[in-house]
Amino acid sequence: MALLTRSRYERRSCHQNCINDCAFGLRKLLSRIALQASRTALCRLSGSFQMLKIKRTTPPSLFYSLVDDSRDQLLRWAHRSSIERRQRRAPINHDLFHSSQVVRMVSDDFDGHCAYCERAIDTSDGIGHFRPLSLPYEQDGEAFADHYSWLAFEWRNLFLICRRCQKAKGVHFPVTDSRAQFLATFDEVKAEEKPLLIDPTSDNPENHLNYLVSGECFPRKNSSKGSITVEVLALNEPELIDERRRAIEDAIRVWRNAIERPNELPGDFLLAGSFRGACRDILRRSLNEFGIANPSINSGRAFLRELQSLLQQSESDDRERLSGVIELLRNSDRSRRAELDRRTSVQFDRLVAVQSSTQQQARPVSPNSQVASLHVTNFRAIDDIVIPIPIKRSEKSGVACLLLLGENSVGKSTCLSAVALALLGTRESRRLRIPYGDLARSAARDSWDVWEKQPIQARVYFDDRKSPAEFFYDPVRNRIEGTEEQSAVVLGYGPHRYFAKSRGRRGTSAAQRVRSLFDPSQPLPDPSDWLISLRGFMFDEVARTICTILPIGDDDHLVNDQRAGICVWAQGQLTPVGRLSEGYRSVFAMVADICRSLLEHWSNMETAQGVVLIDEIETHLHPQWKMRVISSLRRAFPNIQFIATTHDPLCLRGMEDEEVVVLTRVLGGGVSILSDLPSISGMRAEQLLTSEYFGLSSTVDPDVQLDIAQLAQSVATDPTHAIGIEAEELVSRLTVGDSATAQVIHEALLRYLRERERPIDSLLPGARAEAVEAVLQALRKSEAG
Numbered sequence: 042m043a044l045l046t047r048s049r050y051e052r053r054s055c056h057q058n059c060i061n062d063c064a065f066g067l068r069k070l071l072s073r074i075a076l077q078a079s080r081t082a083l084c085r086l087s088g089s090f091q092m093l094k095i096k097r098t099t100p101p102s103l104f105y106s107l108v109d110d111s112r113d114q115l116l117r118w119a120h121r122s123s124i125e126r127r128q129r130r131a132p133i134n135h136d137l138f139h140s141s142q143v144v145r146m147v148s149d150d151f152d153g154h155c156a157y158c159e160r161a162i163d164t165s166d167g168i169g170h171f172r173p174l175s176l177p178y179e180q181d182g183e184a185f186a187d188h189y190s191w192l193a194f195e196w197r198n199l200f201l202i203c204r205r206c207q208k209a210k211g212v213h214f215p216v217t218d219s220r221a222q223f224l225a226t227f228d229e230v231k232a233e234e235k236p237l238l239i240d241p242t243s244d245n246p247e248n249h250l251n252y253l254v255s256g257e258c259f260p261r262k263n264s265s266k267g268s269i270t271v272e273v274l275a276l277n278e279p280e281l282i283d284e285r286r287r288a289i290e291d292a293i294r295v296w297r298n299a300i301e302r303p304n305e306l307p308g309d310f311l312l313a314g315s316f317r318g319a320c321r322d323i324l325r326r327s328l329n330e331f332g333i334a335n336p337s338i339n340s341g342r343a344f345l346r347e348l349q350s351l352l353q354q355s356e357s358d359d360r361e362r363l364s365g366v367i368e369l370l371r372n373s374d375r376s377r378r379a380e381l382d383r384r385t386s387v388q389f390d391r392l393v394a395v396q397s398s399t400q401q402q403a404r405p406v407s408p409n410s411q412v413a414s415l416h417v418t419n420f421r422a423i424d425d426i427v428i429p430i431p432i433k434r435s436e437k438s439g440v441a442c443l444l445l446l447g448e449n450s451v452g453k454s455t456c457l458s459a460v461a462l463a464l465l466g467t468r469e470s471r472r473l474r475i476p477y478g479d480l481a482r483s484a485a486r487d488s489w490d491v492w493e494k495q496p497i498q499a500r501v502y503f504d505d506r507k508s509p510a511e512f513f514y515d516p517v518r519n520r521i522e523g524t525e526e527q528s529a530v531v532l533g534y535g536p537h538r539y540f541a542k543s544r545g546r547r548g549t550s551a552a553q554r555v556r557s558l559f560d561p562s563q564p565l566p567d568p569s570d571w572l573i574s575l576r577g578f579m580f581d582e583v584a585r586t587i588c589t590i591l592p593i594g595d596d597d598h599l600v601n602d603q604r605a606g607i608c609v610w611a612q613g614q615l616t617p618v619g620r621l622s623e624g625y626r627s628v629f630a631m632v633a634d635i636c637r638s639l640l641e642h643w644s645n646m647e648t649a650q651g652v653v654l655i656d657e658i659e660t661h662l663h664p665q666w667k668m669r670v671i672s673s674l675r676r677a678f679p680n681i682q683f684i685a686t687t688h689d690p691l692c693l694r695g696m697e698d699e700e701v702v703v704l705t706r707v708l709g710g711g712v713s714i715l716s717d718l719p720s721i722s723g724m725r726a727e728q729l730l731t732s733e734y735f736g737l738s739s740t741v742d743p744d745v746q747l748d749i750a751q752l753a754q755s756v757a758t759d760p761t762h763a764i765g766i767e768a769e770e771l772v773s774r775l776t777v778g779d780s781a782t783a784q785v786i787h788e789a790l791l792r793y794l795r796e797r798e799r800p801i802d803s804l805l806p807g808a809r810a811e812a813v814e815a816v817l818q819a820l821r822k823s824e825a826g
Contacts, residue, residue, distance in 0.1 A: 093159070093318035093338075095242045097150055100196040104146055108137060108194040119191045119224060128584040128598045130647075131190035133174060135438030135679070138199075139167040151201035156241050157210075157274050158281060160315040162203040165433055169202035171240055172230070173212040177644040186582065186645055188220060195227050197242065205505065208680075209275040211648045214238065217265075239270045252319055253374040254293075256286030280505075285316050292320035293367055296327075299352055300360045306349055312341045324348065327366045410503035410529065411440060411682055412460065412652060418498040419482045421455040424711045428456060430684070431699040432504045439675040442683040444658075444696055447704035452712045453686040454558070456704075457533065457654040459499035460684060461555040462512040464531040464652060467521050470512060472552035475559060477516050501528070527551055530651030532638055533558040536660055538627040540565040554638055558654060568633035569618055572599075572607045578644075583636045586646045589677040590632050591625065624661040628670075631655075632677065639678075650680045659689040667691035693721050 111134040118132050137143055144164040155162050172189040192198045202210070215237040221230040231243070239249055249267035251259035258276040260267030271277060292311065299306050311321050321338040333351070338344050355363065415428045431441040445453040458480075462470045480497050494516035500509040510528035514521055533555030557563040575583060584599040597611040605617045609625075618629055635653060636646060643649040653674075659667050672695035674683055687693075693701060703715040 093241065094245055095151060095156060097197055097242050101146055104143065104196065107140070107143060111137060112194040115193060116191065126187065127581045128588055130585050130589055130676075131174070131187045131193070133190060133193045136436065137194075138169075139165075139434070139436045139438055141436055143199075144168055144201075147199050148201050154201070154315065154317070155203040155206055156200045157206045157270075158203060158276065159318055160203055160205075160284070162201070165436075166202075166204045166207070167438070169200050169207045169210070170198050171200050171214075171238075171242075172198055173210075173214050175212050175645055175647045176214065177212055177648070186578075186585075186647075188223060189214075191224055192227065192230070197227055200242075205278075205281070206274055208650070209278075210238075210273060212645055213273050215269060215273075237266055237269045238273060239266050246318075251377075252285070252322075253378055254286075254289060254323060254370055255374060255378060256282040256284075256289065257378060259377065285319055288314065288316040289320055289323050292323065296324055296348075297364055297367065300364050303352060303360065306345065306352070310345055310348075312345065317341060323370070326370055327363070330366045330369055331363055410505050412464075412501055412529075412684070413504045414502045415456060415460055415463075416498075416500040416502070416509075417452075417456065417459045419495040420452075420459055420480060420497050420499060421482055422450060422452040422712055423455055424482060426452070426704075426712055426714065428702055428714065430682075431697070434697060434700075437697075439679045440682045442671065442675070442685070442696070442700055444671070444693065444701050445684070445686045445704060446688075446701065447712075448706070451704045451706060453704060454536075454656050457656055457684060457686065458558050459512070460501055460652065461531055461533045461558055461654055463499045463501040463510045463523070464528050465512075465551055465555065466510070466524050466527040467512070468525055469527055469550060469552045471521050472550055473556065473559060477514060477519065479559070480514060481516070503528075530639065530642060530649075531555060531654070532635060532651065533654040534565070534631055534634075534656065535559075535561045535563065536657035537561050538565055538631055538660060539623070540567045540626065540630040555654065558656060565627070565630040565634055568630055568637070569607045571637055572633065573601060575601075579640070582640075582644070582646060583633065586636055586677045587629065587632050590628060590673040624663060624666065627661045628666075635678065635681075639681075646677065647679055649678060652682045652684065653678070655683065655685040657687060658685040659687050659692050664691055668694040671695040696721065698722070 114132055114134075118126070118129070141164060144167060147168045148164055153161055153164075170189070170192070172192055174190050174193050175186045176188050177186075189198075217235040217237060219233075221233040225233065239246055244266070249261055249264040249270065251261055253259060258271050260271050275281070295307065295310060298304060311317055311324075318338065321341065321344055325338050325344075328351075351363075352360075411432055412430050413432055414430055416426075417423045417428075418425050428443075428445075430443045434441050445456055447453050462473075477494075477497075482495065482497075496516060497512075497514035499512040501511075502509045509524075511523035512521070513523040531551070531554070535557035537557075557565075572580065572583065580599075580601065587599060588597070591609070597609065600608045600610050600615060602608050602615065602617075605615070607618045608615045609618065609621065609629075610616075618626065621629065639646060639649040639651065658670060662670060667689055668691045670692060671683070671685075674681075675695070685692075698718070698720050701718070701721060703718065704712050705715045707713045
């Protein structure tokens, strides 16, 4: 062999009694080698790693022009005293981290791949932060939850991170000693802190992580960073392991094909696709076993050239050995996988003890999944319906929500009940003791008939889980079946959200948290006693969240007064919670109850995850507050998925088109989803009311409506009828878009007189276009005549 005088592969063969590979063949030789490798693999670490080291570039000038205003506002807030900041969240424009322009800039540095799991990702996932913008509660620490907020727009703190890794990482950022000083420069922060998470832009991951041919990530022995990074980022999640293993097998297949044919390697081999670092390192390990010491893999093109050069210079015997080394790696990794299971359980327990001395982490008790769709069958008014729920928002922060519209008794509240029962699991849903008749759908249309005993079913599907959460009521056996355990933290609030001290005791079970959806008389628990019991960080965290939602001034805050109890200081006045208006009281009590439930699993409301169901979200709210209620809830709980119902068009403010679903009755009974809805962006309240979202024919005075109807009838019966003067008079008496008929006439006039179209969303798209064209033709014929 010209490349190597004596490879490690050959030396090991000689050490094993000089087996004659001509007599026994390559297979027997490899089995002997694998036996010895399995005994020594745990004493030898090959230097493989999960992620590639990433070199950051200088940010483009456009980056600063996009973030400068938001950065200045943030720094002005950060320079306020800690007392002023303690009940206010940092004013961070989170939408910038989902802006396509900003995301593309960061994505270029990471070559379109997640910094942690190495999967190729779409820019719609947004970008994350290495040092999070908020922290969980630190029992012995002095840092506020917003400790790293001033680094929100620091270029080197922005990472391209997929949604899976963002959800896994959350706000967890353990350090070995104290945190950097608030408002320190980024260079000072890096010099002062010792993070326990790997930073692929400055650390060499090779020093902390290994992984196996089978796809598992393997922390290097005695590496605290490696162990904690694997745990916090869930790098051994089954689905991720399977994806990684398939990518490795594909790379091995291409490599072996090039060895055994022989063939040229593809020009993009290990340069594109997910898990490139993992695949490169598997091949590097095979080269190490062959005798080539530690070729660099951080440069994909340099590594590819080295592989191509090796193939060109290798003889047939060398190629056979290169192919055989792959099997050696498989066998040795089987032993290492068993050691991984043993070491992880022992070492991580020790590391968590070390970590908890500096940081107490609140971990959720349920998977961090989002609801992606709901399938309801034979449930009250609904015979069978599937409701999709968006997972992402378009270039905006926060989890996508769902707002259900429709006439009374069309099934909006039923959908909330179905979600609650499916997510609760059968263990908790049985606690509600709901009789079959309260959930059943009548088998007849002209009478109430539940004697047929149709099974009731609700399935909730998730964005990252194959199996749905299922609720199944078997009326024959009178038994609730389905998913046994609770699938997510779920809270439910009925339409009558009031609280009374004597009746407001709070149940401890998960079922009690949704009971008001099934029992409208169930009051909200009075939050005063609970809030009075809170101290320090816990009180501030709840206060920060409530102040994010309540329409109060920048200097207003919550006060735990010794005489009056919990009060709101607003507009220079101290007011006890019990003396607030009904709207304030209901929102205050609901938000406090949400916080109370979520604090059982998370110490930071900005990272808390779950599903909150609200029936008739507009109840007791002033119109100005209705317009911002959804946006306020999103800001207060950015990772909570809200599913709500409403009858008020003002509540659609802040919603995207895909987040609004209109339920409607179909001919012959049943319920379906209305399709081909116009865009809600920019529509006024009266336009929303006369559009398909609410279905009113008009919001104008009945006399004016009668004149419009007569004009429309004239056009229909006599196309030659001149309507120009009458139309102009009617338009002058109307606000544009106040009724469906007036909108058609107004659109026709604009197209005819001004040669441009004004979008008026009040009829179905096909019907609207035909009606507009009919009126337009009538105008033209009238002018010609």
